[in-house]
Each structure stands twice: as structure tokens, then as C-alpha cells.
Amino acid sequence: MGIAQADIGDEEMRRQYREAGFGGRVGWGERPALLVIDMAGAWVDPGEQLGSDLRTVLESILQLLNVARATQVPVFFTTMAFASPAEVGGVVSRKLTCLNAMLIGSERVELDPLLRRRPEEPLLVKPRASAFFATNLLSTLLSHRVDTVVVTGCSTSGCIRATCEAAFDNNLHVIVPAEAVGDRNAHAHSANLFDIDARYADVMPLEEVLTHLKGRAR
Amino acid sequence: MGIAQADIGDEEMRRQYREAGFGGRVGWGERPALLVIDMAGAWVDPGEQLGSDLRTVLESILQLLNVARATQVPVFFTTMAFASPAEVGGVVSRKLTCLNAMLIGSERVELDPLLRRRPEEPLLVKPRASAFFATNLLSTLLSHRVDTVVVTGCSTSGCIRATCEAAFDNNLHVIVPAEAVGDRNAHAHSANLFDIDARYADVMPLEEVLTHLKGRAR
Amino acid sequence: MGIAQADIGDEEMRRQYREAGFGGRVGWGERPALLVIDMAGAWVDPGEQLGSDLRTVLESILQLLNVARATQVPVFFTTMAFASPAEVGGVVSRKLTCLNAMLIGSERVELDPLLRRRPEEPLLVKPRASAFFATNLLSTLLSHRVDTVVVTGCSTSGCIRATCEAAFDNNLHVIVPAEAVGDRNAHAHSANLFDIDARYADVMPLEEVLTHLKGRAR
Amino acid sequence: MGIAQADIGDEEMRRQYREAGFGGRVGWGERPALLVIDMAGAWVDPGEQLGSDLRTVLESILQLLNVARATQVPVFFTTMAFASPAEVGGVVSRKLTCLNAMLIGSERVELDPLLRRRPEEPLLVKPRASAFFATNLLSTLLSHRVDTVVVTGCSTSGCIRATCEAAFDNNLHVIVPAEAVGDRNAHAHSANLFDIDARYADVMPLEEVLTHLKGRAR
Numbered sequence: 015m016g017i018a019q020a021d022i023g024d025e026e027m028r029r030q031y032r033e034a035g036f037g038g039r040v041g042w043g044e045r046p047a048l049l050v051i052d053m054a055g056a057w058v059d060p061g062e063q064l065g066s067d068l069r070t071v072l073e074s075i076l077q078l079l080n081v082a083r084a085t086q087v088p089v090f091f092t093t094m095a096f097a098s099p100a101e102v103g104g105v106v107s108r109k110l111t112c113l114n115a116m117l118i119g120s121e122r123v124e125l126d127p128l129l130r131r132r133p134e135e136p137l138l139v140k141p142r143a144s145a146f147f148a149t150n151l152l153s154t155l156l157s158h159r160v161d162t163v164v165v166t167g168c169s170t171s172g173c174i175r176a177t178c179e180a181a182f183d184n185n186l187h188v189i190v191p192a193e194a195v196g197d198r199n200a201h202a203h204s205a206n207l208f209d210i211d212a213r214y215a216d217v218m219p220l221e222e223v224l225t226h227l228k229g230r231a232r
Numbered sequence: 233m234g235i236a237q238a239d240i241g242d243e244e245m246r247r248q249y250r251e252a253g254f255g256g257r258v259g260w261g262e263r264p265a266l267l268v269i270d271m272a273g274a275w276v277d278p279g280e281q282l283g284s285d286l287r288t289v290l291e292s293i294l295q296l297l298n299v300a301r302a303t304q305v306p307v308f309f310t311t312m313a314f315a316s317p318a319e320v321g322g323v324v325s326r327k328l329t330c331l332n333a334m335l336i337g338s339e340r341v342e343l344d345p346l347l348r349r350r351p352e353e354p355l356l357v358k359p360r361a362s363a364f365f366a367t368n369l370l371s372t373l374l375s376h377r378v379d380t381v382v383v384t385g386c387s388t389s390g391c392i393r394a395t396c397e398a399a400f401d402n403n404l405h406v407i408v409p410a411e412a413v414g415d416r417n418a419h420a421h422s423a424n425l426f427d428i429d430a431r432y433a434d435v436m437p438l439e440e441v442l443t444h445l446k447g448r449a450r
Numbered sequence: 451m452g453i454a455q456a457d458i459g460d461e462e463m464r465r466q467y468r469e470a471g472f473g474g475r476v477g478w479g480e481r482p483a484l485l486v487i488d489m490a491g492a493w494v495d496p497g498e499q500l501g502s503d504l505r506t507v508l509e510s511i512l513q514l515l516n517v518a519r520a521t522q523v524p525v526f527f528t529t530m531a532f533a534s535p536a537e538v539g540g541v542v543s544r545k546l547t548c549l550n551a552m553l554i555g556s557e558r559v560e561l562d563p564l565l566r567r568r569p570e571e572p573l574l575v576k577p578r579a580s581a582f583f584a585t586n587l588l589s590t591l592l593s594h595r596v597d598t599v600v601v602t603g604c605s606t607s608g609c610i611r612a613t614c615e616a617a618f619d620n621n622l623h624v625i626v627p628a629e630a631v632g633d634r635n636a637h638a639h640s641a642n643l644f645d646i647d648a649r650y651a652d653v654m655p656l657e658e659v660l661t662h663l664k665g666r667a668r
Numbered sequence: 669m670g671i672a673q674a675d676i677g678d679e680e681m682r683r684q685y686r687e688a689g690f691g692g693r694v695g696w697g698e699r700p701a702l703l704v705i706d707m708a709g710a711w712v713d714p715g716e717q718l719g720s721d722l723r724t725v726l727e728s729i730l731q732l733l734n735v736a737r738a739t740q741v742p743v744f745f746t747t748m749a750f751a752s753p754a755e756v757g758g759v760v761s762r763k764l765t766c767l768n769a770m771l772i773g774s775e776r777v778e779l780d781p782l783l784r785r786r787p788e789e790p791l792l793v794k795p796r797a798s799a800f801f802a803t804n805l806l807s808t809l810l811s812h813r814v815d816t817v818v819v820t821g822c823s824t825s826g827c828i829r830a831t832c833e834a835a836f837d838n839n840l841h842v843i844v845p846a847e848a849v850g851d852r853n854a855h856a857h858s859a860n861l862f863d864i865d866a867r868y869a870d871v872m873p874l875e876e877v878l879t880h881l882k883g884r885a886r
Contacts, residue, residue, distance in 0.1 A: 035330025103811035112253025157757035205423035321593035375539035471766025548689025641859035
């Protein structure tokens with residue numbers, strides 16, 4: 015059973031989903047990649063409109079980055095940014111007014127420097143919650159013959175869930191290390207982690223993910 | 233404020249999202265379409281593995297259908313079905329074992345006959361949660377110059393949310409009549425309706441949607 | 451050099467493309483699939499509006515099917531069909547009036563029976579030239595961990611080229627056995643085969659493709 | 669009859685396509701946008717590997733830009749560029765070796781300064797031939813309620829054809845002003861313009877496009 019199912023919902027909810035045929039364990043494929051979603055100023059700085067305290071999430075991601083870089087697992091980062099508010103789009107800019115300030119070149123769309131992104135690790139600038147929408151992510155993953163994505167970053171109830179769903183839709187294996195995803199709101203975090211585990215990804219303890227990555231022969 | 237925000241979460245959560253710049257009101261575009269998602273045997277028959285009691289949801293949808301048909305609003309239905317379990321795909325069939333029994337030709341993938349689908353109302357067979365994934369829905373909407381989708385059916389925490397997000401990603405206006413979407417689990421329903429209203433769609437009372445549709449000149 | 455470049459264009463054109471950096475050889479990946487595009491009544495029956503004499507193309511495809519089936523290479527078929535003319539879409543139905551008669555259930559959208567499609571070989575019903583547009587093909591290929599598609603069928607200047615491009619866009623290796631693709635018009639065939647080889651796929655003699663498939667260890 | 673059909677092929681080929689149900693006239697929708705594809709250094713400088721003399725094409729585009737800007741028709745530009753050769757992708761970089769030198773920040777990916785792009789006119793950086801692949805173009809067009817794209821730039825046999833097809837697949841009206849698209853090779857230009865007109869777009873004289881745009885009430 016996934017960590018999300020152990021953490022949230024009551025026993026009745028977990029039983030209902032199990033009997034309905036959700037939440038099967040998919041496990042790992044052969045070639046993983048690590049996705050680090052939106053760990054940029056706008057989200058990791060608690061003084062920002064969208065920001066919250068994501069220090070423990072960042073710490074977990076740094077552990078994953080260490081292992082990924084040591085074992086040649088490809089790493090991809092994302093941020094959200096637009097050339098101008100007009101390019102957000104009419105509907106999107108009215109629903110998510112926060113996006114109108116996410117301008118290319120501003121500090122708030124820059125990755126947290128602690129991530130120490132390397133030149134060979136692509137930074138994808140995405141316009142929507144899913145890292146796959148209107149980006150080259152899927153084709154780049156296929157270029158590396160990746161069949162498994164480890165999804166980390168923020169926010170669980172937005173970009174993490176959307177990215178997991180899009181990867182799953184394409185029959186990629188999706189792994190979420192529970193401690194490596196975060197959200198500004200604890201209720202939204204746990205409710206969405208439950209859904210993610212039931213529908214799109216295997217949610218696992220960070221330790222289990224680290225152990226698997228270290229143990230891979232490549 | 234949307235109905236979802238009034239219904240769920242505490243005052244603190246609603247304040248937090250408002251201050252972070254979520255949940256703006258987008259409103260209606262010029263040309264709506266009505267989407268009826270997965271109101272088929274597998275979901276509407278409580279005796280089915282995925283089923284639950286959706287009679288009030290169906291009743292709401294029937295009211296919307298009446299108005300849509302009387303005012304030339306195009307209507308689209310979806311169901312999920314596969315030619316064989318093998319076509320579900322490896323990852324998907326292991327996570328959502330319930331899908332392996334959703335076979336083309338079986339009664340459980342047929343629409344509820346009370347919907348009385350008309351020949352000119354397309355029935356899209358979709359393989360994933362979103363009605364836009366691997367279907368012709370977007371291009372068909374564009375053929376009708378639709379800029380607004382009214383999303384109804386089930387389940388709020390799965391196909392409804394996914395369909396709202398995909399429509400929103402494409403800058404379509406998305407309207408969710410709260411009484412016309414349902415879920416087998418009340419917690420999942422309300423948590424996801426909150427997210428949908430905050431991120432992707434304007435959740436409104438059914439009455440408001442009916443009034444708007446009746447009032448349109450076309 | 452690919453067969454297409456040997457067949458068509460003058461020496462000057464081939465030199466120009468080579469110097470401009472087109473037409474590199476990509477070669478095979480590790481896991482191929484065989485795509486058989488639109489070998490259905492509407493195209494293979496010369497009495498049909500869209501039809502032409504494709505007997506030698508069919509013969510080449512039958513050789514490829516024999517080898518693919520003997521070596522566990524997954525096989526996918528496509529046809530084009532619509533539930534009603536209205537579902538073709540306004541723009542598409544005016545540009546390609548031929549599509550308005552491609553109705554689900556009609557004989558002209560049925561595969562040539564000589565192909566003897568097996569139940570485990572999916573038949574994708576596609577609404578546009580590319581076999582990837584609005585279908586589940588990419589995710590199903592990924593489910594099989596396919597990284598190479600052998601594209602066969604018709605028409606070279608329409609569905610074959612479009613399918614090659616879409617596969618290439620996703621970083622799949624694309625192989626076109628020259629004798630296994632056909633077109634109603636010889637000029638359109640050779641001009642497009644040149645472009646396909648220069649931009650999207652390695653065009654090869656059928657014999658080379660058969661030899662490679664037979665020689666794979668799996 | 670479109671200009672392409674008048675220009676190329678023999679009478680027999682034109683008759684064959686007409687009888688097969690290709691090449692219908694679609695005409696204009698209600699809200700056009702102007703797309704200017706890849707008029708950047710790599711293509712417009714004849715000294716570049718991919719370059720050729722496109723001065724008359726540029727001149728035609730400048731006329732269209734004048735009218736579009738005077739009549740509030742939205743304008744979109746594209747170029748191709750990558751952060752590093754690694755981000756081109758394995759298959760793509762081997763087939764189109766020319767792309768490996770298209771690096772973000774280099775002069776060759778910058779638009780021709782004569783276009784005088786304005787801040788409100790988006791510049792999309794695309795990784796493939798189609799301006800719609802892995803970009804936000806479609807959703808941005810929908811934000812403007814665009815239903816018609818006027819496609820200009822280069823190369824007819826690559827990015828122009830691919831962009832026309834993708835727009836058409838989504839039921840957008842596609843207009844190609846014949847004098848405003850160009851290619852390094854005259855044979856490839858005319859063969860592809862024929863296909864574009866037969867399958868995806870209405871190819872028209874530049875004068876007809878200018879007249880239509882000037883005549884629009886908005």
C-alpha cells in the first residue's frame with residue numbers, strides 16, 4: 015500500500031477505492047528520469063504571493079539529485095514564465111492572476127540556486143500546470159528512452175498532480191517520493207496525494223526511491 | 233465566490249488561496265458546448281465495481297440537456313472503452329485495474345438510456361480521464377467555434393477534473409454546474425471541486441448555468 | 451544514401467540537401483513496431499473515389515507482416531472513419547470532400563481482408579492524415595516500449611508523410627520500406643518520398659527492412 | 669482554383685485530385701492571425717548552411733505585416749532554437765544535423781530585423797517543423813478566438829507544410845499567400861505547395877489576401 019493511502023482518508027475510503035479497482039501498484043520501469051517541478055523563487059520563497067516553506071521538500075530533492083547525478087539518471091527542471099502578461103492567455107490570466115507576474119527574466123522564475131542545475135540538465139519553461147503541456151518534455155524523455163519519471167517539487171495539488179497525470183496518460187511509470195513534493199496547504203496536499211496514488215502514480219517513501227536508484231545497474 | 237469555495241475548506245484555506253491569486257472568476261465566452269462525461273453503466277449503476285448512486289447528478293444533466301437542445305448548444309458525450317484489455321496499456325491497466333473490464337460492446341460502457349443521445353450529438357470513446365486525451369474533441373469544438381465548455385458527469389475527482397484542466401489549458405472558458413457533477417466519495421468530490429474552482433473552472437449553481445443558457449441569443 | 455535520394459531529384463538537388471544538413475541516417479532503435487496505414491477499401495479498390503492500384507504495396511506489406519508476426523514485433527493498423535459527415539469538422543470536410551463518405555460501418559473503411567488482422571493487433575480509427583493525431587497510438591507504442599516505427603501503406607503524399615513526421619517529432623526512429631508505401635500519383639509519391647527521407651525517416655529497400663527484422667534477437 | 673494548382677503539375681494531375689475529392693475551397697473564417705515562420709538568420713542569410721535568397725518572400729511578408737498591424741490582426745513569429753545540441757534529441761539531431769547549430773543566443777536564430785517585431789507580437793521558439801508542436805501556439809490563438817491562420821515564411825517543404833497541416837488538423841482555416849512562402853529548392857517548393865493546396869490550406873495570390881485583410885470590419 016502506498017504511503018498516501020496510509021496517511022490520509024479513513025479506512026472506509028481506502029477500502030472503497032481498493033474494491034473499485036484503483037490504486038494498483040505499477041512499480042518501476044527500466045530507465046528512470048528525475049523531474050524537479052517549479053522549485054523556483056515564486057514558490058520556494060515564503061515572502062512571495064505563491065510561496066511557502068518548502069525547505070524539507072528541497073532537502074529531499076537534493077538527496078535525489080545526488081543519487082541521480084551519481085548514477086546517470088537524466089534530470090529535468092521546470093519553471094513557469096511568460097514573455098508578457100498578454101502571453102498567459104485570457105482565460106488563464108483571469109483564473110490564475112498570480113501568473114501575470116511570472117515574467118521571463120524576473121528572479122521569481124529562477125530556480126533555487128541550491129539545486130545547482132548543470133548545463134546538461136534541461137530547464138523547461140512551461141506555461142501550464144503539467145510539465146508536458148506545450149513543452150518538448152515527452153519527446154526529450156523518449157530521446158533518452160526513459161520509461162519512468164520520478165516526480166518531485168511543487169505544488170502537489172497543481173503542477174505535481176497534473177504532471178503525474180500527463181506522464182501516466184502516456185503509459186510512463188510514475189513514482190512520487192512523498193517527502194519530495196509539497197504544497198502551501200496541508201489539506202490540499204494530502205487530498206491530492208491520495209488521488210495521485212489512487213489514479214496516476216505510485217507514491218513511495220523517499221528512502222525507497224533512493225534505495226531503488228542506488229541499486230540500479232546501468 | 234464559487235459554490236465550491238463556499239462549501240468546503242475552512243475560512244483560512246479560502247483566504248489563503250484568494251491571497252495567492254487563485255480562483256479568479258473567468259465567466260462565460262460567446263459559444264458554449266455541453267460535455268456529458270462518462271454517464272454510462274459502469275459509473276451510474278451502483279451494482280458495478282466503479283458505480284455509485286448518481287441519480288441527482290443525472291437529473292441535473294437532463295435539465296441541462298433540455299435547455300442545450302432547445303437553444304442549439306452543441307452536446308458531446310463520452311464513455312471509456314477499449315477493444316481489449318491489452319489496449320489499455322501496461323501502466324494504465326496495472327494502476328486502474330477497473331479499466332480492464334471496460335470493453336467495447338459491453339453494456340457497462342453504454343450511456344444511460346435516459347440521456348436519449350441524438351445522432352448529431354457525438355459520443356467520444358476516450359481511453360483516459362481527460363476527454364481531450366487521444367480524442368478528436370478539441371478540433372471538433374473548434375469546428376463549432378466553441379469557446380466555452382460546460383462540464384458535467386462523473387467522477388469529480390477523476391474525469392471531470394482532468395477534462396476541466398485540459399479545456400482550461402487551451403484557454404477555453406470552463407463552467408461546472410455543481411449539482412451536475414458527482415463522485416463515489418464525498419470527500420474526494422468536495423476536495424476536487426475546491427481545486428477545480430481555484431485552478432481551472434468557474435463552479436456555479438446549476439440554476440445559474442440554466443439561466444445563462446436560456447438567456448443566450450444565438 | 452537512401453533509396454529515395456537515389457530515385458528522384460537531380461544530382462544538384464541531392465547535393466544541395468546534403469550540404470544543408472538534411473537526410474542524415476538515423477538507423478534502427480531497439481524495439482520496432484510495424485504500422486500499416488489505411489490499407490482499407492477506400493484506398494485499395496481502384497473503383498473507389500480515392501482508390502488506386504496498390505497491389506504491389508500490399509504484397510510488400512504482407513511480407514513484412516509475416517516477419518513481424520514471426521518475431522513478435524507489434525503490429526498496428528489504421529483506417530479513417532467517422533460516425534457521420536458532421537463529425538469530420540467544418541474545415542476538414544470542405545477541403546477534403548472525399549472524407550464525408552468515410553462512414554463507420556461502411557465497407558470502404560474496412561481493412562483489406564488479405565491483411566488478416568489478428569485480435570491482438572490494434573485497429574486505430576484516425577480522423578486525420580497522421581496516425582498520431584487524436585488517437586492513442588503514441589501511448590500504446592510507449593506501453594510496448596517501442597522506439598522505432600516501420601511505416602507502410604498509403605498515401606505517401608498524405609498519411610504516410612504525416613505519420614512519419616509525427617513519429618519523428620517524438621524522437622522515434624522512423625523506417626520506410628520504399629516498396630511498401632504507395633500513392634495514386636507517381637509524381638506526388640516520389641516528391642514526398644524525397645522529403646520524407648530528407649527530413650523525417652530513413653527510406654530503405656524492403657529487402658533491407660526484412661533482413662533487419664529477421665535478424666533481431668528479442 | 670488555387671494558385672498552386674495553376675502553377676504546377678500537369679492537367680492530368682489536377683484532374684485526378686479534383687475527381688478524388690481533394691482541394692476543396694475552405695475560405696476565410698471570422699478572425700484571422702498572421703503567422704511568420706522562421707524568417708531568421710539561419711534561413712534568410714544565403715551564406716548560412718540552411719539559407720537561401722528569400723528577399724521577395726520577406727517583401728511580401730512586410731506588406732502583410734503592415735496590413736495586419738493596421739487592422740489589429742494578431743501576429744505571431746517563430747524561430748527554431750535549442751539550449752544545447754543535446755536538447756535537439758537523438759533521432760532529430762542525427763536526421764537534421766543542421767539543427768545542432770541552432771543555439772539560443774546565436775545570431776542565426778534571431779529574426780530578420782526588417783520584420784521589426786513589436787513587444788505584443790509573440791516570438792515562439794519551436795523545436796520541430798510545425799509551429800504547433802511543443803509550443804503554446806494553439807492555446808494562444810484560442811485566447812484571441814482566432815479561427816483562421818495566414819501562414820507565411822519558410823520553408824515551404826518543411827515548416828510551412830507542417831504548420832499548415834497542424835492548423836488544419838484542428839479545424840482552423842488555413843490561408844497561404846503564395847508569394848509569401850519560400851524554399852531553397854524550386855522543385856520542393858512547387859511540389860509541396862501543390863500538396864498544401866490539395867490537402868491543408870487555400871493557397872491564394874498575395875493580393876487577394878491583402879485585399880481580404882484590408883476589407884475586414886472588426
